[in-house]
Amino acid sequence: MQTNIGGIELTLTPQGASPVWRFSLESARLPVFARAIRDEGGQLLALWGSDDRHLGRGYGLHALFLSSQGLIWAHCPLPADAPAYPTLDTIFPQAGRMQRATFDLLGIHAEGAVDDRKWLRHAAWREDDYPLRKDASPLPPHPSPLSQSDTYPFIRVAGEGVHEIPVGPIHAGVIEPGHFRFSVIGDKVLKLEERLGYTHKGIEKRFEGMDLPTGARLAGRVSGDSHTAYAWAYCMAVEAALGVEVPQRALWLRALFLEMERVANHLGDLGYLGNDVALSFGFAQFWRLKEEWLRLAQRLFGHRYLYDRIVPGGVTTDLADAPALLALAQRLRAEAGELKTVYDEHAGVQDRFAHTGRVEPAMAARLGLIGLAGRASSQAWDLRVQFPCAPYDRLEVNMATDRRGDVLARVEVRFAEVFEALRLITEIVRRMPAGPLRADVPQAEELREGLGYVEGWRGPVLVAVRIGADGRLDRVHPHDPSRQNWPALEVGILGNIVPDFPLINKSFNLSYSGQDL
């Protein structure tokens, strides 16, 4: 297909029937193209690199854009010697950390970047070594101790009465590790800087050479609370790459799993948000509902969090007891509705939620805030609505948005999405077609690439897959929406007080594992 974006003539190659468009361009023209996407109202969704030297090429830089026409996957070939490309972080600020991670893993340099500090590398490997290169030396079993040159230069705030509060990476509760550096006057936050990467475990490297079904298991474990989203996105990418026709019933079951995952996570978050303002009643009640939901998932599908139910070509488990699911969905709707009334009418809770941790819509658009947090700041993107894959093209999802951008807005969007997901579950169960659950996945005989995109509970989960001629995985890049939403948290906390940070953080509830990889 020929198209024109911002005066640039493009030849786009479609990926099967999905709204994913591919094209190649030289890296020098990438900023021009990115600016055109920006002017059109689009966003940068993901950015990653690949080592293509074993294919007789150099390196590759991949950028995925969200535009009104679909997902545009741009690929820039880079030379094998000193690979570099012009930075995108002045056009899309969210590119910054993705570029830094790409450099740490592959040594692909973003020229002119605003921030070129290391991001994922915590002195776990040598500075001149890039672990995601195909010829990288194997990592030592025990990382070398932190050398002096590896201290991370935080941005300092100077002035009378300003001091720093370092928090983490080890916290008082059992949560994922991340370091937060607050610059404060009294309890008022002047600046927050995040330092992540503590859960970097080399997932992308681990994918290399894996067979396709094992890859699905690993993809589902990128961020444990988004198992279904990742497993589905991975399988969608594999199926697109190999041209597999997935049976209709399997697709409807995948959507069922995804909505069940959304309900479970939103219920848990709504409980935690109550707990963070010391309303333990809300915590106990929402977690009781979540627990009932998980137990039903265990009984119906054999796993509380529906792990490994989605495989390349289809699903492994069928829905046996539809009435039980419908009954619980109906009851959850009623009980969550009652709890919403409790939250809505509780003056203390509303006082804590409202006007706390605001990300204004204009700022959200500038930073590329996406997914649930984006929708709470007027960023009306939902892959299930704009670019629905089967079966969402026949379900008509109602998108929930809010323009306030504060903790309350994110709570409201969560409630709306719980009710909508429960409605979708009812509709899916009622309208699901009969048929087989799995299709055969053919063996790849040449290099194949594909992209999977799923609107997980946190936001768009994207998995790009390249399968080698031997039928095994050559390069897999999973992308979590947390990558672009973490920087927005730094903005949301500004002007708030330190004791409100846990509440604001929880209202985003971003993944560490999903962004550290």
Next chain:
Amino acid sequence: MTTGVLLQITQTGLALLLAPLLMGWVNICRAWLQGRSAPPLLQPYYTLQKLFHKDAVLAHDATRLFRFAPYLIFACMVLAAGIVPTLANDLPFSPAADVIALVGLFALARVFQALAAMDIGTAFGSLGARREMLVSFLAEPALLMVFFTASFISQSTELPHIVDRLAHQEFALYPSLAFAAVAFWMVSTAENARIPVDNPSTHLELTMIHEAMILEYSARHLALIEWAVALKLFTYSALGIALFLPWGIAAAGDLNALPLALLALVLKLALGGAALALLETINAKMRLFRAPEFLGTAFLLAVLGMLVHFLLEV
């Protein structure tokens, strides 16, 4: 005199024993009200026992102050528990300190708590100490006002006289005490690090006030502090009882009234604990900077109580 000493020892011992029980009872009530299964009633004792059997871990930078503080805080609370009449009135300890000295005793414990928190130099210690000072310098005047309102009625700042006047002389309703009681509840939540001012069960280090100060303590030091926290809650409950519900406390030298006094105490504590749990369940924790407004309101109520006393009761 010997009876008095024996009674004093019994009362202080009883406070030491009952304080964790009150904590356990509040936790049970909270669990019931939230709709979850409750921990055992004796859980605080198990926790204390566990902590006393552990080896203490100290920060490298900790000075003697850090190690000494738990003992001092615990001693302050034991002394306070001995001063407030719970079972019998006019015990040997009582003339040693009036309510003003009692406020001073709490302040002494708090100052050492804050000093110990800053001693090790972690961010959270000084953060908690700073917030504790913010809350307490607003709570103390309000607490004093509550005591003054009560002491205007009995013309004395000594607790035995106040109790004697309210419980053992002709029965009278004092509207001023209604204002003082509400103010006293507000101050006690702040002083005891309870919801809505602080959250005793949080694990979010950035939101903590009291918990942030004791994050670095372990083993026997932590056990003493936890016990002191329980004692403080018990002492405040006993204070509330002595000021606002003193009926049942045995009059000076009246040994026959003791069994009834014990029964009344346990009943009142059980009711008070349940009420605390209820208030904690229906309230959310307020934003930290709302605490000054909250405690300002408490001060205002206590002053109103005093005015009401001069308008209606003189």
